[in-house]
Amino acid sequence: MESFSNWFCLNSRSNFTIDAQINQSDAQYYFGRHDTKLRLQKQVRRAFIDPGVPKMMIYGPYGSGKTQTLFYLYHFLQNEVQVIDGSRPHLVYIPVEMQERSKASNLHMQLMQALGKETVSGWVRKLFETSPNLDAALNQLTSDVNVAIALRELRAPGEASFAAWRWLTCQGLAAKDLSQLGLTADLSTSGSKDMAEALVAVGHLAKKVNQVLIFLIDEMESLQNVRAGDAAESIHLYVRNLAEKKNSFVGFLIGFKADVPDDAPEILRRSDVMSRVGNQNFLDIPPLPAVSDVKTFMKELLKNLTDEEKVKARIAESGLDTEVGMFPFDSVAFEQLADYATQDITRALPRNIINAINECAIQAWDEEKALIDATIVDAVAPFIFQ
Amino acid sequence: MHKSRGQTKEPPFLRVYTKNTVEQFIIRYMQGSVRAQSLILVSPFISTLEGETYTLKAILKRAEKDRTRVYVVTGEPAAEYQVQGIELMKQFPGVEIRYNSEIHAKLYICWGRELEESFAFFGSGNLTSGGLRYNLELGMMILARGDGKNILKVLYQWGSFDLRTASTSTLVKSIS
Numbered sequence: 001m002e003s004f005s006n007w008f009c010l011n012s013r014s015n016f017t018i019d020a021q022i023n024q025s026d027a028q029y030y031f032g033r034h035d036t037k038l039r040l041q042k043q044v045r046r047a048f049i050d051p052g053v054p055k056m057m058i059y060g061p062y063g064s065g066k067t068q069t070l071f072y073l074y075h076f077l078q079n080e081v082q083v084i085d086g087s088r089p090h091l092v093y094i095p096v097e098m099q100e101r102s103k104a105s106n107l108h109m110q111l112m113q114a115l116g117k118e119t120v121s122g123w124v125r126k127l128f129e130t131s132p133n134l135d136a137a138l139n140q141l142t143s144d145v146n147v148a149i150a151l152r153e154l155r156a157p158g159e160a161s162f163a164a165w166r167w168l169t170c171q172g173l174a175a176k177d178l179s180q181l182g183l184t185a186d187l188s189t190s191g192s193k194d195m196a197e198a199l200v201a202v203g204h205l206a207k208k209v210n211q212v213l214i215f216l217i218d219e220m221e222s223l224q225n226v227r228a229g230d231a232a233e234s235i236h237l238y239v240r241n242l243a244e245k246k247n248s249f250v251g252f253l254i255g256f257k258a259d260v261p262d263d264a265p266e267i268l269r270r271s272d273v274m275s276r277v278g279n280q281n282f283l284d285i286p287p288l289p290a291v292s293d294v295k296t297f298m299k300e301l302l303k304n305l306t307d308e309e310k311v312k313a314r315i316a317e318s319g320l321d322t323e324v325g326m327f328p329f330d331s332v333a334f335e336q337l338a339d340y341a342t343q344d345i346t347r348a349l350p351r352n353i354i355n356a357i358n359e360c361a362i363q364a365w366d367e368e369k370a371l372i373d374a375t376i377v378d379a380v381a382p383f384i385f386q
Numbered sequence: 387m388h389k390s391r392g393q394t395k396e397p398p399f400l401r402v403y404t405k406n407t408v409e410q411f412i413i414r415y416m417q418g419s420v421r422a423q424s425l426i427l428v429s430p431f432i433s434t435l436e437g438e439t440y441t442l443k444a445i446l447k448r449a450e451k452d453r454t455r456v457y458v459v460t461g462e463p464a465a466e467y468q469v470q471g472i473e474l475m476k477q478f479p480g481v482e483i484r485y486n487s488e489i490h491a492k493l494y495i496c497w498g499r500e501l502e503e504s505f506a507f508f509g510s511g512n513l514t515s516g517g518l519r520y521n522l523e524l525g526m527m528i529l530a531r532g533d534g535k536n537i538l539k540v541l542y543q544w545g546s547f548d549l550r551t552a553s554t555s556t557l558v559k560s561i562s
Contacts, residue, residue: 004551015547021536022543062500097398097532355423359455362550366557379561383455383480384423 007365008328009310016305016357020071027075029304030068031350032288032297040073043281044081052248053203053212055277057268059258060285063351066255069285070216073253077214090119090211095218103231104192104238105170108199111215112169120168120202121154121161126209128155137208142201144194146183151205153181168198192234196241203249214251221257223265236267243276259346287348294338294348298357299325318370328361330371340381347385356384399534400526403509407525409439409518411494411507414527415448416440418496420503422454426495426545429513430461432471438518442471446478455561456481459549461489467514476559483559484550492517492525493545495538502530506541 001007005014013023020027030037047054060066070093077089094114096107124138131137134155138148146167153164163177170188178186187198203213226232242250258264261282267273274282288294303325311327314320321330329337337356341348359380360372369376396402403410415425425445435442449456456478462485463469475481494513495506509525511517528534528541549555 001553003553004547014551015543017543017547019539019543022539062502095532095535358547362547363560365551366560383453383561386453 001368004362004365008361009306009314011305011307013305016301016361017354018068018301018305020068020074026068027071028079029301030072031300031304032293033065033285034296036069036283036285037072040069040283041076041080043283044073044077047251047281048081048212051245053214053251054253054281055243055251056253056281056283057264057277058253058255058283058285059261059264061259061287061346061349062257063349064285064287065350066257066285067218068350069283070218070253070255074216087207087210087212090206090213091216092214093216093218096220096222098222098225098235100225100227101231102226102235104195104234105188107235107238108195109170111199111217112202114215115202115213117154117162117165120151120165120205123202123205123209123211124151124155127205130209138205141204141208142197144197144201146185146187147198147201149182150187150198151201168202170195192237193241196238196247199242200247200249203247207249212251213249214253216253216255218255219257220254220268221265223256223267226267232267236270236273239267240270240273240276243273245276287345288341288350288353289345289348291338291342294341294353295334297350297353298329298334298338301354301357302327302329314370320371322371328364328370328372329377330373333360333372333374333377336374336377337381340377340385343385352384356381359384397533399529399531399537401529403525403527404523406519407509407517407523408492408494408507408511408513410525410527411496411505412438412440412445412518414505415496416445420496420498421452422449422496422503423499424455424457424495424497424546425449426457426459426493426497426542427513428459428489428491428493428545428549429517430489430492431465431468431512431514431517432458432460432475433467433514434470434474435513435515435518438515442474442513446475446481450478450480454480457546457550458483459486459489459545459555461485462487471513472558479562481559482550482557482561484555484557486549486552486555488554489549493541495542495545497542497546498530501535501538504530504538504542506538508541 018026018029044054058066058069074091092114096110127137128134138151150164150167153160167173167187172188206213288297308324311324326334341353360376363376364372463472493508498504506528507525511523511525528537530538
């Protein structure tokens with residue numbers, strides 16, 4: 001028997017799943033949400049004019065496609081927003097993990113480590129190559145002399161460089177190490193404002209070497225785990241400082257799970273954070289609301305994940321009751337799956353639809369059917385959309 | 387003490403077990419509140435688990451109650467205890483069974499309706515009393531936390547798609 005992939009004319013993939021974390025090229029796909037896609041593109045483009053970097057919050061229920069939205073934006077920024085004042089976006093995707101006692105320093109450390117010492121060191125070296133006076137150039141990035149000192153140490157390899165990186169990432173330094181580097185305070189015990197300003201200085205450094213630093217921060221619902229009041233407050237201040245309009249060097253696209261805005265982590269929905277980010281930059285990724293949306297999603301997915309020429313040839317050879325964008329469903333089964341998906345609006349999620357397509361396809365392949373028919377959809381869909 | 391306690395701290399998404407290995411998965415599934423979307427059982431040998439805290443029948447009844455699809459990939463039964471295990475599974479409409487004569491992997495996945503609810507166990511233990519409790523086995527539980535989420539996705543992809551559609555897998559019973 002033919003392989004599953006050949007049976008359904010799949011385009012260099014083993015099934016109908018899209019997951020940019022497994023297949024990087026899947027980041028290009030954003031199916032069935034044309035209006036949202038345009039809105040995302042518009043907001044991102046506008047953000048480069050004012051405030052200079054995108055600052056957005058993307059939320060929705062589990063399985064609605066938040067992570068795919070972040071990866072799509074990653075793809076969009078990397079490939080379609082190529083030049084911003086001669087700069088290129090430097091994108092860092094990071095699923096954050098916050099615990100009960102996590103503080104701003106934990107979030108800062110995760111962001112910095114995702115960015116990486118080598119990247120920041122490379123930027124410092126590049127600045128050194130293009131500036132007649134590195135110290136003066138670094139001092140222009142920040143009013144915090146300690147941050148400038150730590151960045152300067154990253155230029156050369158060696159122990160001092162690692163110690164400076166530990167300082168910048170809030171890992172804490174012994175008094176002796178601080179003294180050797182000439183640092184007067186430990187960033188890990190400083191306030192959230194100082195940490196945010198250190199990150200903004202790194203973003204400013206990036207800008208100096210023609211990079212625009214943008215974090216794509218996923219799974220921020222883990223902020224709900226933070227229980228201690230002082231820890232939550234420190235994170236709140238950190239996020240608020242990054243959201244400030246004067247930060248035009250570090251962008252962030254934050255994804256978090258929330259069925260409705262009130263389910264968002266409290267830190268992210270405080271009025272001071274919301275007003276700084278701007279209501280227009282809070283984007284809801286809901287379930288697909290109508291049968292027509294589900295159909296569009298399915299059509300775009302099926303069209304893009306299959307080899308169009310092979311599908312056309314298969315349809316012609318066997319006289320199949322289907323078309324490109326509907327194959328491997330017959331016309332009745334296609335409509336039926338869309339109906340099942342929207343019977344309970346909260347279950348009309350891309351994750352469930354993709355799961356249903358895969359399960360229907362496996363059953364058709366098992367039964368050696370060229371197309372998924374209504375009998376198969378009836379057998380599979382209730383399990384998925386119940 | 388079921389868990390290993392080495393000097394190296396395990397990451398939060400991973401638990402290593404050196405005793406009652408597969409049983410840890412069964413207990414987590416049966417005693418937890420997760421209403422799984424699918425349960426994936428990959429084990430070359432499967433028995434009815436009679437005499438164990440949770441028998442195969444109890445596990446399948448739980449799945450049936452929750453309307454969970456159960457995907458089983460196992461070896462073609464040779465011994466009587468395997469035949470009994472297969473015959474029992476055939477009685478449950480929500481169970482799919484495939485034989486794969488090349489399977490040596492042991493993988494168990496509880497795939498929740500939300501990724502955070504999901505967990506997987508893989509290691510050396512079969513879904514038999516020996517694998518659950520008596521043999522010297524080793525296994526790892528992967529939880530949907532941090533990097534564990536991606537590991538779970540990869541395991542799910544393999545267990546629920548790649549293995550089921552492998553040319554060496556033969557459908558014996560479909561979900562009805």
